[in-house]
Amino acid sequence: MRIANTSTGGDRSWRSQARTVVLWSWLTALTMVVVAAAVVWSWRDALPDPLASHWGMRPAAPDGFMSLRALVLATVLMVVLPGSLAGAVAWFWGRAATTRRMAAASCVWFGGFGAGVLLLLAGAQRGLDDATRATLPGWTVAATLVLPLGPAVVAALLVGGDRHEPAAGPVAADAARITLAGGERAVWIRRAAGGPGRVVGAAAMLVVTLLAVALRQWALLTVPVALIAVFAIMFAFTVRVDATGLTVRSLAGWPAYHVPADEVERASVTEVHPMRQFGGWGWRVGRGGRVGIVLRSGGGLLVQQSGDRSFVVTVDDAATGAALLNTLADRARSGPVPR
Numbered sequence: 001m002r003i004a005n006t007s008t009g010g011d012r013s014w015r016s017q018a019r020t021v022v023l024w025s026w027l028t029a030l031t032m033v034v035v036a037a038a039v040v041w042s043w044r045d046a047l048p049d050p051l052a053s054h055w056g057m058r059p060a061a062p063d064g065f066m067s068l069r070a071l072v073l074a075t076v077l078m079v080v081l082p083g084s085l086a087g088a089v090a091w092f093w094g095r096a097a098t099t100r101r102m103a104a105a106s107c108v109w110f111g112g113f114g115a116g117v118l119l120l121l122a123g124a125q126r127g128l129d130d131a132t133r134a135t136l137p138g139w140t141v142a143a144t145l146v147l148p149l150g151p152a153v154v155a156a157l158l159v160g161g162d163r164h165e166p167a168a169g170p171v172a173a174d175a176a177r178i179t180l181a182g183g184e185r186a187v188w189i190r191r192a193a194g195g196p197g198r199v200v201g202a203a204a205m206l207v208v209t210l211l212a213v214a215l216r217q218w219a220l221l222t223v224p225v226a227l228i229a230v231f232a233i234m235f236a237f238t239v240r241v242d243a244t245g246l247t248v249r250s251l252a253g254w255p256a257y258h259v260p261a262d263e264v265e266r267a268s269v270t271e272v273h274p275m276r277q278f279g280g281w282g283w284r285v286g287r288g289g290r291v292g293i294v295l296r297s298g299g300g301l302l303v304q305q306s307g308d309r310s311f312v313v314t315v316d317d318a319a320t321g322a323a324l325l326n327t328l329a330d331r332a333r334s335g336p337v338p339r
Contacts, residue, residue, distance in 0.1 A: 043122060052132070108155040268322050
């Protein structure tokens with residue numbers, strides 16, 4: 001199944017897609033956790049009561065307990081609450097396909113995480129008479145975090161992209177431009193990388209690594225390895241403006257974001273505050289549904305796009321990139337855009 005553009009009209013199209021994405025990703029997440037809950041419930045006669053539900057620094061010594069019913073309810077809420085937030089973002093602000101993809105991936109990841117928590121936590125205690133004897137192997141923690149990434153990526157890939165929607169009018173008259181001769185071509189390329197997000201990621205990887213070594217739970221080392229891959233593709237990008245428009249691509253080649261030149265309504269420089277506007281660093285969705293590749297505070301290139309969409313990337317020399325993009329967007333109005 002692939003969620004594609006199924007309706008006409010810009011506003012109706014993205015709203016229809018957003019509702020579809022939210023519904024099927026929610027259904028997938030809930031199905032995963034409900035199936036897991038049903039399996040665990042079928043084990044109830046072979047499980048201790050109460051169940052161990054929390055381990056501290058010593059994995060062989062649980063320090064928190066709850067009934068099976070309470071564990072199932074808590075896990076369902078753990079899926080429903082953050083999944084609702086992701087779904088709401090797509091439902092109300094999902095104009096861009098990137099926003100809808102993030103919402104779908106988030107919903108499905110939380111569903112997989114909740115299912116994993118139930119199955120692995122209960123499975124580790126199946127056949128025990130006393131939950132105080134339960135142990136939590138390190139691989140169970142790693143598995144609940146890493147394995148749901150697979151279906152989450154699949155969910156994101158199933159969401160169709162934005163349809164081509166040329167801007168109805170010219171580029172804003174007061175937008176900055178660069179003077180180019182009639183047949184002259186120009187390309188602007190910069191690299192966006194670094195920032196506090198990398199520091200936060202490195203600190204998280206260090207903590208998990210030290211924890212794995214201290215507890216001798218070597219399976220936990222898969223978590224920092226997965227984080228290395230995530231941060232490698234999310235915190236280093238090439239930003240390019242040429243006749244086709246704006247392209248921002250991870251140095252790993254994926255993911256990427258493209259704004260066709262004939263969809264640009266205005267490009268400008270904006271001041272970016274990651275926490276206040278986007279809630280953090282990386283590939284983010286901010287207030288009002290604005291998509292951003294936000295690696296640091298400071299100046300960024302803002303592109304207002306047809307379909308009431310906008311995109312921002314923090315990059316040096318954003319003023320030059322914006323001026324060239326406006327000039328090339330003017331040209332795109334009077335001829336075919338190279339692709």
